[in-house]
Amino acid sequence: MDTETVVDMGELADYADPRRLAHVAHNDTGLELVWDDGFRADFHRLWLRDHCACPKCRHPQTHERTVALIDLPETLPRPTATTTDRGALRLVWPPMGDFPEHISEFDPGWLRQRALPAAPRSPVEVETWDAAIADALPRVDHGAFMGSGEGVRDWLHSLVRYGFVLLENGPTTENEVIRVAERIGWPRETNFGRHFDVVSRPDPNNAAYTPIALEPHIDLPNWRRPPDFQLLYCLQNEAEGGASLLTDGFAVAEWLRSEDPESFRLLSEQSVDFRFQDEHTDLAYRAPIIGLDDSGALAEIRFNNWIRDSLRLPGHLVAPFYRAYRRFWNALRDPRFAIRFSLRPGQMVAFDNLRVLHGREAFDPSTGGRHLQGAYLDRDLIHSRLRVLERRAA
Amino acid sequence: MDTETVVDMGELADYADPRRLAHVAHNDTGLELVWDDGFRADFHRLWLRDHCACPKCRHPQTHERTVALIDLPETLPRPTATTTDRGALRLVWPPMGDFPEHISEFDPGWLRQRALPAAPRSPVEVETWDAAIADALPRVDHGAFMGSGEGVRDWLHSLVRYGFVLLENGPTTENEVIRVAERIGWPRETNFGRHFDVVSRPDPNNAAYTPIALEPHIDLPNWRRPPDFQLLYCLQNEAEGGASLLTDGFAVAEWLRSEDPESFRLLSEQSVDFRFQDEHTDLAYRAPIIGLDDSGALAEIRFNNWIRDSLRLPGHLVAPFYRAYRRFWNALRDPRFAIRFSLRPGQMVAFDNLRVLHGREAFDPSTGGRHLQGAYLDRDLIHSRLRVLERRAA
Numbered sequence: 001m002d003t004e005t006v007v008d009m010g011e012l013a014d015y016a017d018p019r020r021l022a023h024v025a026h027n028d029t030g031l032e033l034v035w036d037d038g039f040r041a042d043f044h045r046l047w048l049r050d051h052c053a054c055p056k057c058r059h060p061q062t063h064e065r066t067v068a069l070i071d072l073p074e075t076l077p078r079p080t081a082t083t084t085d086r087g088a089l090r091l092v093w094p095p096m097g098d099f100p101e102h103i104s105e106f107d108p109g110w111l112r113q114r115a116l117p118a119a120p121r122s123p124v125e126v127e128t129w130d131a132a133i134a135d136a137l138p139r140v141d142h143g144a145f146m147g148s149g150e151g152v153r154d155w156l157h158s159l160v161r162y163g164f165v166l167l168e169n170g171p172t173t174e175n176e177v178i179r180v181a182e183r184i185g186w187p188r189e190t191n192f193g194r195h196f197d198v199v200s201r202p203d204p205n206n207a208a209y210t211p212i213a214l215e216p217h218i219d220l221p222n223w224r225r226p227p228d229f230q231l232l233y234c235l236q237n238e239a240e241g242g243a244s245l246l247t248d249g250f251a252v253a254e255w256l257r258s259e260d261p262e263s264f265r266l267l268s269e270q271s272v273d274f275r276f277q278d279e280h281t282d283l284a285y286r287a288p289i290i291g292l293d294d295s296g297a298l299a300e301i302r303f304n305n306w307i308r309d310s311l312r313l314p315g316h317l318v319a320p321f322y323r324a325y326r327r328f329w330n331a332l333r334d335p336r337f338a339i340r341f342s343l344r345p346g347q348m349v350a351f352d353n354l355r356v357l358h359g360r361e362a363f364d365p366s367t368g369g370r371h372l373q374g375a376y377l378d379r380d381l382i383h384s385r386l387r388v389l390e391r392r393a394a
Numbered sequence: 395m396d397t398e399t400v401v402d403m404g405e406l407a408d409y410a411d412p413r414r415l416a417h418v419a420h421n422d423t424g425l426e427l428v429w430d431d432g433f434r435a436d437f438h439r440l441w442l443r444d445h446c447a448c449p450k451c452r453h454p455q456t457h458e459r460t461v462a463l464i465d466l467p468e469t470l471p472r473p474t475a476t477t478t479d480r481g482a483l484r485l486v487w488p489p490m491g492d493f494p495e496h497i498s499e500f501d502p503g504w505l506r507q508r509a510l511p512a513a514p515r516s517p518v519e520v521e522t523w524d525a526a527i528a529d530a531l532p533r534v535d536h537g538a539f540m541g542s543g544e545g546v547r548d549w550l551h552s553l554v555r556y557g558f559v560l561l562e563n564g565p566t567t568e569n570e571v572i573r574v575a576e577r578i579g580w581p582r583e584t585n586f587g588r589h590f591d592v593v594s595r596p597d598p599n600n601a602a603y604t605p606i607a608l609e610p611h612i613d614l615p616n617w618r619r620p621p622d623f624q625l626l627y628c629l630q631n632e633a634e635g636g637a638s639l640l641t642d643g644f645a646v647a648e649w650l651r652s653e654d655p656e657s658f659r660l661l662s663e664q665s666v667d668f669r670f671q672d673e674h675t676d677l678a679y680r681a682p683i684i685g686l687d688d689s690g691a692l693a694e695i696r697f698n699n700w701i702r703d704s705l706r707l708p709g710h711l712v713a714p715f716y717r718a719y720r721r722f723w724n725a726l727r728d729p730r731f732a733i734r735f736s737l738r739p740g741q742m743v744a745f746d747n748l749r750v751l752h753g754r755e756a757f758d759p760s761t762g763g764r765h766l767q768g769a770y771l772d773r774d775l776i777h778s779r780l781r782v783l784e785r786r787a788a
Binding site for chain 2: 011012013029035042044046047051059061062063065066068069070076082105114147173185186187188192203204205206207210212215223224225276277278280281282283285305306307308310311312315318319321323325326330331332378379381383384387388390
């Protein structure tokens with residue numbers, strides 16, 4: 001079967017398809033196309049002119065659209081439409097005002113992809129989990145991750161599916177966390193720097209820099225745009241205590257939605273304030289603890305008790321809010337939902353900061369050193385890398 | 395008048411208030427407080443315990459909340475409540491389970507701020523504009539900006555109010571744009587780097603790196619999280635052409651909302667795809683061109699014709715969408731809305747990338763050099779800096 005592309009559409013994702021165009025006919029608004037397997041689809045004339053991929057309409061180097069529909073007439077004349085010998089679509093647009101005759105060619109596979117009304121599906125589906133996942137934690141070997149596209153792909157798939165993944169058997173080299181991040185993109189810089197060291201400090205400006213226990217939380221809910229993903233790389237872990245805790249906030253939120261819909265409603269509809277302030281900084285944001293998208297699906301979790309700012313709610317909602325908050329918090333802590341493990345030197349955990357809450361048991365800094373290095377990654381970069389790897393796999 | 399604070403609430407924003415507490419009484423859920431000017435407010439018992447600012451409940455160095463309400467009984471016993479000699483609130487909580495007696499003190503001004511149900515207002519109101527603003531462009535002197543808090547404050551106020559501001563009389567030193575950004579925070583890194591050079595390049599991967607005209611657009615609408623603010627610093631501008639164009643997208647969107655509600659509805663309800671792809675990158679996102687918040691107010695504009703990806707819409711919406719898109723685009727170009735100016739070396743324009751669209755007329759690279767350096771800044775940092783400056787001004 002011929003699965004070569006027929007026309008270069010300036011598109012790096014795969015669109016090769018053995019099926020060719022068999023027939024083209026005009027209708028009121030544009031064209032009806034028929035493929036050689038009988039599949040039919042309509043394309044509007046404006047759409048076709050807008051999507052011409054010739055070097056005049058798409059920049060040949062940047063692949064960006066350079067044709068400006070706004071400079072063409074609002075109602076386009078009917079083009080001459082034919083199928084080529086290789087089953088592509090060829091349109092000849094008559095001259096329009098200052099614009100001379102113009103030829104557009106479209107690859108049949110590329111058109112076919114765009115004839116389907118459904119959005120392209122993500123290559124990875126989200127799967128929520130509870131404590132039972134501890135029996136088979138998602139893990140990827142550091143060597144495979146650093147050395148192969150396959151390793152990166154496995155790591156990304158677990159990270160997007162479960163919201164977390166362990167990287168194992170890495171070196172205990174300073175700033176290895178940066179090298180890991182750069183395998184995907186570049187670290188997201190915050191008020192804690194381009195990367196940060198989680199150690200017990202004499203003058204902490206943040207609870208993470210103390211040896212105290214950390215309740216399950218997300219980082220930086222006080223930002224309009226908190227970090228999407230977090231990497232925590234273990235360089236040293238000899239202190240007593242300090243086990244890591246993770247809970248799938250999406251699993252807990254769905255549990256709350258079915259168990260106690262009124263509490264779910266309060267936490268998803270009422271906004272609360274989060275805030276971090278020091279001498280140079282006052283980073284504050286107001287948002288619900290359970291963030292939903294337009295369809296009511298879970299979009300993000302913002303839970304962090306220690307940078308929650310003063311609660312501003314109408315008086316009659318104060319007690320119900322605290323009740324709902326306590327219920328959610330209790331479930332986040334619940335061993336039925338949470339997993340607990342100790343990071344070994346050379347291990348790194350990565351997690352979706354807006355889905356999987358992380359916590360830590362207290363540790364005793366007098367019993368040995370504990371040093372993690374952290375960095376953040378943007379969701380945009382995670383998905384870009386996934387798409388590029390899918391492109392190569394195709 | 396005594397405007398000192400009475401109790402340290404671990405809060406860096408100003409809460410000094412001459413009015414003191416005169417009376418405290420229990421009610422069903424907590425306390426009713428009465429100030430010496432007759433103002434009354436209720437505070438729930440859970441709220442009061444949750445907001446205790448003593449060194450055991452708030453970390454004395456990080457100011458973060460360390461009291462965990464979840465570890466206290468769900469229904470709290472009634473505290474002993476008195477006003478102190480200096481008009482503060484003093485609560486003595488009886489022992490609860492493992493928790494011993496606990497004393498909480500609250501500053502009367504701090505409580506008063508939190509008794510008001512309204513959200514604290516932004517110190518700067520957004521003001522939309524049209525081409526008439528060209529008569530008095532918002533400008534700040536580079537020296538004042540780099541040398542004084544007042545200069546930074548003026549710059550931030552204009553930037554948030556109008557969505558853009560010029561910085562003038564700066565040096566023509568490489569990377570000055572970074573130094574300007576660092577006066578506020580740190581640059582947001584993207585796939586174009588930590589900063590970027592806008593020059594005509596032989597091998598562009600982006601239309602900005604060519605000499606062609608650029609239609610009004612926002613940068614990186616193909617990111618889930620596009621850059622919030624953009625800085626463009628002019629180092630050289632000797633080429634013929636290349637004038638800068640700015641349009642207030644919020645003004646144009648509001649015009650469309652009243653002029654053509656159906657087009658406004660289409661552009662704000664139907665999502666379109668944006669995408670940038672090269673060998674290593676495939677950054678794609680789907681969102682409406684006019685983004686609204688829950689209340690229907692304008693939240694962001696995503697318009698960029700050259701990285702708009704294939705249009706995926708139900709067939710019956712294709713023609714109405716193109717009509718609405720063309721209408722919006724025409725208005726963005728309209729000299730009634732757009733301003734036009736040439737950046738001089740040492741001038742910098744900063745703008746809200748999700749509100750004010752920028753464009754450029756074509757230039758002729760054979761007639762002289764043109765070199766701008768750009769960087770991005772997060773909205774979180776802009777607002778943090780504003781809050782810290784307001785704190786000092788108070």
